Amino acid sequence: MSSPNVPQGFQLAVASAGFKKPGRKDLAFALSDRPAVAAGVFTRNVFKAAPVQLGSEIMQERATVRATVFNAGNANACTGAEGLANCRLSQEYLAAVNGIEPGEILPASTGVIGQQFDMTLWQKAIPELMDTLGKASVEDFARAIMTTDAFPKFCGEELLLSGGTVTIAAVAKGAGMICPNMATMLSLVLCDAAVDAADWRAMFSRVVDRTFNRATVDGDTSTNDTLYGLANGASGVKVKGDDLKILEHALTGILEDLAYKLVQDGEGASKVMHIHVRGAANDADAETVARTVGHSPLVKTAMYGKDANWGRIIAAVGRSGVACNASDVRLSLCGVEVFVHEQPVDEDLDALLKEPLEGRDIAIDITMGSGPGEYRLLASDLGHEYVSINADYRT
């Protein structure tokens, strides 16, 4: 996949600051040549990393920003007052060389928790970063924010609206600690459309709920989860009325694509489970069932093992805490009905499911009863690589 176009008016930059292993890119910067309306969606974890705290403040104080800076290798989380001060310093360094205000730069970090930054690494990295400004690609940006990700995650779209064409580019990094609210460590969406700040923010809130919040790897919501969306209007195309719906639809597709890639790249994941719960009393019940199944280590390991052990899915439904009549529950795996009327369908299920379970995408369809509640969730499996990656993450 070739790197998507950088939306008009934006310039990207990357550098190797030394937060990750020497030689790897770990710092990424995006600058807009004019104020860009900004949307931010943040983790609901009580322990919010320093950049999450400062990013949230900026969102409350102003509608537009000029830039955003992402780093990998150090999460600047659980770092107290010193961490906040360091985050402000990094904004100041970048503001000085770019002639903008520190408060116009949205920060985001990912990496190890509980370590203070060595700020001399930031100072040394700024010249290298600025040398690449305007030369770095969307893919370069995506690569610079990877931690345990196996591949960079990015996509883009040229979207024809009534006033002309706008360009959208988006990146994400994920792998571990992926769960609700929200399902990415870090993500950035750049767009050159001219949109009202209120429209842009409302749109992001809806789109994230339909996409990243419905993807899970390990159920762990991080201290750093952040999504920023910047729209700078450099295309000259104003987005209003029906065009807003078209833009929202395109953003949904882009974030769905990134959410799928996050789950596909769940640490060591070999499968993407598409869990669809229907017929629950309400959507909240359906979500609880979907998440209980999607987080069950027994279900995840069975899928990793390509084992048609559907009883583990039923057991997870039954322990979810959601009230239901056991006799109403139906389960299909990979499109094959396996459980109905409290017992297995009278077929050779192992034989029927052998080939479908070899595939990457596993459909799990659960009917709880005849209620209106429904929920969809993407979830990864759990394999040896998850253990290897996470047992030795810091060493």
Added chain:
Amino acid sequence: MSSPNVPQGFQLAVASAGFKKPGRKDLAFALSDRPAVAAGVFTRNVFKAAPVQLGSEIMQERATVRATVFNAGNANACTGAEGLANCRLSQEYLAAVNGIEPGEILPASTGVIGQQFDMTLWQKAIPELMDTLGKASVEDFARAIMTTDAFPKFCGEELLLSGGTVTIAAVAKGAGMICPNMATMLSLVLCDAAVDAADWRAMFSRVVDRTFNRATVDGDTSTNDTLYGLANGASGVKVKGDDLKILEHALTGILEDLAYKLVQDGEGASKVMHIHVRGAANDADAETVARTVGHSPLVKTAMYGKDANWGRIIAAVGRSGVACNASDVRLSLCGVEVFVHEQPVDEDLDALLKEPLEGRDIAIDITMGSGPGEYRLLASDLGHEYVSINADYRT
């Protein structure tokens, strides 16, 4: 450890029915020579296995039973009306050869979900089972009910009360699917004390809440979790007044020991995390925090990797959904304070924690604030063996 004494008036038996791999014991039976008061604690999973349904019925209908039969290799869960009929048939076979009523036999099963029994295996196994009656030991019983367990779990005690000595013997099987309500697949406690049925049942309910319900391996509550306690009075020692408290204390110790062994033998587990949450607004909040930490795959894999990555514990506390002031939260790992005032303690924590993290028992002490809420939980780590065992369980 030598096998504990079988309490007076009980006889044990084991057989190889062929539910597990050929040659392995997979059927265990305990017969009392007189009616024994019975307590039963069952899974809260909506999908209750056939033996759980029948066992619950017996508990509601009668205060005493004569026997209990446990099998491994087939859970008889998600098997519908045919599964219930098969469970009743197994009671009838055993009742006929022992001259007792089918409804006096408490059933329990563990193994693969969703498979119907081949009842000819039961019929063929009964003679072998009866041949061993009175010859099988407590350890034999514990071995016959193992599935993925790495070692048999049993213990016993001779308890001096004011009226004389009573004997208690207990077995459990666990490994995977271990979580709240309750923390074992199957467990049996035999005792030759003379106790009122109401006292006996109330005692079990309290003891299970303090022991098995506070142990977790993978957060998966099974369709089959069952604990039976039988007291037949064959010692002639009546238990009343203060002696009830002594007996309850002894039972607590016995079930604590079994709960610890269940976690120690969590599939592939190498560590037992002793999670203690204090200072929460109430016990329920403390329990939520403890379970979020104990179930976090990122925490579990860090412990497996002997990695002092305490930030993952803090992140789990923060996403538990329990309200708290970030600045009030304190964390100690292996007795070393690591996090206070929203930042790490200024020590070389990796060096301080290197040796303690080599041990099997890992203390995780979390203070949420100054509230009265408190909870203790035993939890296993997550290693490669868990994946290996559970990816290939049926194959």
